[in-house]
Amino acid sequence: MFSVERTSLFLYLVYQHKLARLKLDQDALGLSSLLERIAHVQVKDCFQDEDTVYYIVETGQVGKAIGKKAENIHRIQEDLGKRVKVIEFKERVEDFVKSIAYPLEIEEVVLNDEGFVEIRDSRKKAKSLLIGRGGKNLQLINRAVRRFFNVEVKVIQ
Secondary structure, X not given: OOOHHHHHHHHHHHHHHHHHHOOOOHHHXXXXXXXHHHHOOOEEEEEEOOOEEEEEEOOOOHHHHHXXXXXXXXXXXXXXXXXXXXXXXXXXXXXHHHHHHOOOOOOEEEEOOOOXXXXXXXOHHHHHHHHOHHHHHHHHHHHHHHHHOOOEEEEXX
């Protein structure tokens, strides 16, 4: 039998091992340290596309990362010449997907038995925003989710 302390320790070690697997390249390290230095928050992950930098920060640190009147974000955008989006990390994959899609409100996010996260929304506008032109937004959602959870995200009709 496992005691509560041993089980908690085991879960903690598995969680830490999962985080230790995340490897950031030189660019991502530089971008992460920029936000950490300016806003004094812990950045869990950072990636970018051609015009936007995405920061994933610890739970409860989004407000601090953004700053009063968005001053931290404006400063970073000015330094980098790119848009910045801050995403709050969540322990449950369903909540994390909602955090990525914010400010868009999603009707339902479900982890199914086959290992897929299904985003269900009856609104055509919401689905098109989630998928994006050429599937770009869905690729970004999947990129962020795969870094922490071993699942794929799909938008369901």
